[in-house]
Amino acid sequence: MSKLNVLILVGFLLMGLSACEPKEEPNEDDVSSCKATGYTYDPTSINDYQLVWSDEFDEGEKPNPTHWTYETGGSGWGNNELQYYTNGLNAMIEDGKLIIEARNEPYGGREYTSTRLISRYKADFKYGRFEIFAKLPYGTGTWPAIWMMPTSSFYGTWPNSGEIDIMEHVGYNQNIVHGSIHTKAYNHKIGTQRGGSKTVSTASTEFHLYSIEWLPDRILFFIDGVRFFSYMPSLSLNCPTKDHWPFDINFFLIFNIAIGGDWGGVRGVDDTIFPQRLEIDYVRVYQSETVANLRNE
Numbered sequence: 001m002s003k004l005n006v007l008i009l010v011g012f013l014l015m016g017l018s019a020c021e022p023k024e025e026p027n028e029d030d031v032s033s034c035k036a037t038g039y040t041y042d043p044t045s046i047n048d049y050q051l052v053w054s055d056e057f058d059e060g061e062k063p064n065p066t067h068w069t070y071e072t073g074g075s076g077w078g079n080n081e082l083q084y085y086t087n088g089l090n091a092m093i094e095d096g097k098l099i100i101e102a103r104n105e106p107y108g109g110r111e112y113t114s115t116r117l118i119s120r121y122k123a124d125f126k127y128g129r130f131e132i133f134a135k136l137p138y139g140t141g142t143w144p145a146i147w148m149m150p151t152s153s154f155y156g157t158w159p160n161s162g163e164i165d166i167m168e169h170v171g172y173n174q175n176i177v178h179g180s181i182h183t184k185a186y187n188h189k190i191g192t193q194r195g196g197s198k199t200v201s202t203a204s205t206e207f208h209l210y211s212i213e214w215l216p217d218r219i220l221f222f223i224d225g226v227r228f229f230s231y232m233p234s235l236s237l238n239c240p241t242k243d244h245w246p247f248d249i250n251f252f253l254i255f256n257i258a259i260g261g262d263w264g265g266v267r268g269v270d271d272t273i274f275p276q277r278l279e280i281d282y283v284r285v286y287q288s289e290t291v292a293n294l295r296n297e
Helices: 003-015
Strands: 049-055 083-085 091-094 097-107 110-114 116-118 128-135 142-150 163-168 176-182 194-199 208-215 218-223 226-231 251-259 276-288
Touching: 049 128, 083 251, 097 251, 110 251, 128 142, 128 163, 142 276, 163 208, 163 218, 176 208, 176 218, 176 226, 194 226, 251 276
Parallel strands: 083 110
Antiparallel strands: 049 276, 091 097, 097 110, 097 276, 116 251, 128 208, 128 276, 142 163, 142 251, 163 176, 176 194, 208 218, 218 226
């Protein structure tokens, strides 16, 4: 057994397989209460993170069906996107990496195909450190994302129950990588989203580590271990509510490349660039007993 597999097994034993089990959602009585406030701890002092789930993409020819599900269709996905997400035709495992390939080809009434992989009901999490080592596609019209959505719409449909964008990139702005959150109060549909950006000149030629640390009162965003954005609503609000902090419920992971759309297609689509690939070497999730036991005062 490899050292990495031993670490994963130890992580499962220590965490009691809690990462993939349903967790208690907030009480209905708490829906209108202040959230993400009153915590007294130092995030840098948390030193008991354990690996609880990962995919190293080193087995088989396709993504592991016990980890991932394909979301399919060409409906525009709420952003006027141009691709059709196929049922596995655009995803493969090569040389220990997950490949999501976007192509310029007709399918399902659309001119482009791609893949949208989700871990919903197979790997759902509340709080933790999430690390994805990835290389991005390039070219005008591409819109890759590594992100998270709520397992259930506990606080209502999007954006009320939240969205966490660990990494987003639009090909017409090649060297800039983004991270953001969306809630009822803060989202791009009303121009109030909260996020940060970082210059990564080799985003499409080298692998980089995209990660977040999701805590009960804040979400910290990193690229290659350097923090570039922090979301902590209690810094500016005396009483953040579910409209500002719906991030106390389970979320799942999503990997995809969109083509065009309201953001990715601002400057059109360059059809000469295809095919384009999002390559992911690994995804790893760590959780902490200290974080699980935090209580606000």
